[in-house]
Amino acid sequence: MSAISIIFTALFYLSLAVFLIGMARKIYQYTVTPAPLKIPTAPTPLTQTGVVMRMAREVVLFESLFKANKWTWLFGWLFHVGLLLVLIRHARYFWPGDLPEIFLLVQPFKYAAFAMVIGLIGLMGRRIFVERIRYISAPSDYLMLIMLLIIGISGAVMTFTSNHTDVIMVKEFASGLITFSWADLPTEVHFLVHLFLVFVLMAIFPISKLLHVPGIFFSPTRNQVDDARKKRHISPWALKQEQEHVVKLDEALGKDE
């Protein structure tokens, strides 16, 4: 194996490990941190089924964002759907051996790269030109978009221009990562950049705003059932406090004489 292949192979496992461990820690943190009070935001679901429906609408359709701002919704949704389809299509590279027929279905997903890039350009445009959004943007917010744009564009370049990479080689490299039969990877610059930035993205996932992905599922304003009157909802720390009378009732209570 070439030195560059070894480096990229190592980087893959490294970024994957950072991603997995980081996300596990974050998800653990979100799981153990209680929501002591019922705070769902209207329009609230009154049942658990209602919560699932609400969450589905948020995750699939970006319902709240749609209510808030049509342009941001359009670009944001295009980007996310584009990314999802492109990611699904990438499974072909990791699949060891011949592809099952089902992959023919996802073949056209390559055009989703355009949706992704258009979405990203739109979001970037808003960040630069809408004064309010510019005001709230930190350098990392631009960098994130730039990274995603480079990933998207470099991918599209490989797929749609004559700058093809050797897909057979990519497949051997990628599936080799999964099956631990490591192989060389193509060394065209745009491919290496594409891959490197994906690794970076994976590594910073658990320490950046990309945490919105697990975050939404844990958001109490979105995932709580509005049934406060019907069921007593109490967090472990509040219960403990109640039992131990940390809130000194006798001090606080009693008539004013």
Next chain:
Amino acid sequence: MAAKEFDIPVLPTYLEIPEINEGVMEGDGPFKSSEQFQNPLGFPGEKVDNWQEVAIEKMGELKSKYRSVQVFLDSCVKCGACTDKCHYFLGSSDPKNMPVARQDLFRSVYRRHFTFAGKHFPKLVGAKELDDEMLDDWYNYFHQCSQCRRCSVFCPYGIDTAEISMAAREVLDAVGVGQKYCNQILGKAITIGNNLGLPEPALRDTLLDLEEEIEEETGIAVKYPLDVKGAEILLITPSADFFAEPHIDGLIGYGKVFHEDGVSWTMSSYASEGANFGMFIGSYDIMRKAALRIRKAALDLEVSRVMVGECGHAWRVAYSFWNTLTGVGAGATDEYALKLQNQLDSRYPQPQHIIEYTHDLIQRGKLKFDKSENDDRNVTFHDSCNVARATNMGGIPNGQFILPREVIKAVCNNYVDMERSTIKESTFCCGGGGGLLTDDLMEIRIKGAMPRMQALKEVEKTDGVNTLVAICAICKSQFSKVLPKFDFDPYMIVSAHQLVSEAIIMEKPQTDDSVTQEAEEVTE
């Protein structure tokens, strides 16, 4: 401190998103609390020496106790969807009043102290140190948030700036930088039992006067019972209802409805406050202390129903939090809450809103109205933020929007809604909620009222609206103050139960009915 000069916003024809004007709402914030008000709540009397340390430690504690805080601080992608949703931004154009920018005051410190990126690359991710300047900004801008939660409706992750505001205020209190208005009031509420500091004899006198007044006017002896043991219903209402205009006309309405139903009811001198400012300062413990008085009153008076009068955040605390805090509710499995829940009548929602109660009576044909009594009014309804975005009524989806409107329409002929994007879950705050209803915050109160005033102006033009109904004590006080600034009649704001009161036909004859027969007066 002399009040700062400022321009009252001109009402635009259409609500526009302003261009940002940095620093227009900079300032010292509301009056600071002093030792006298801080200590009884367990807060330091003045800014402690090692305040940074204390503050960071408090932040760490809060994010481990509240998932909302932790998840909201991590998840914001700076999409900007919330930037034009806050009435204080729309009215003031100060960019730090954009919900995400308000959160960022807190988030930047969180990043600096609690995240890898913020510790090592602060510039890159906008992480900032908690210095004096930042703390001043916190104090100022977290007291320009009414915790109305409008931003949360529109955020793709439901990020609720109110939660961040509450956390920030809690940190501020922990380092000894409290707000006078809230903390002074809380001191009275948890020792005397109401925000006004009104002791039992004064309350009793007030209620007697009210009874006389009503009897004089209607010839009917509507009673306002206090501390009646064994009554069916315990009414918990904001203390403003006892004194303030137009609130008191709402209280008159509740009394008339109870009278017509013939139910026995009482108020408590020990728990004579529906409002619970503990929520505003973000303190679970103090909110619980205040709520515990209600638990005690319900147990002592042996009532079987707990009911809440017209008050926005009181209803949020009651509906969403009481069951958690004190066990007023249903469905408990622990001994502590069951003690109370076994006493309460499970056929009724506990707690129940006065609107739910009146609505139910109307549905069952128990109340008769002469709607024409309100024919001089063209009515619209202001959804109060806490009721609209944080509670329900009637146990049906969106009941909190439906029930008040149905009650209003049952008692008056001319009703029209304001523009859809300014009502229901998208309602604009009155501008005075969240512990901001104090004269030292008049500038932000007036500016923040602008979006609501604009929507009102529109229906005034198109439908001749001359009456604004609200079911929140804070909204009523705030509107009385700000309406004239925008060329409206300050008396156009009324309680829902004032309209009920005006239209209700009192059929029940004057008797000393069940109220006094069944229930005995508590004697000390």
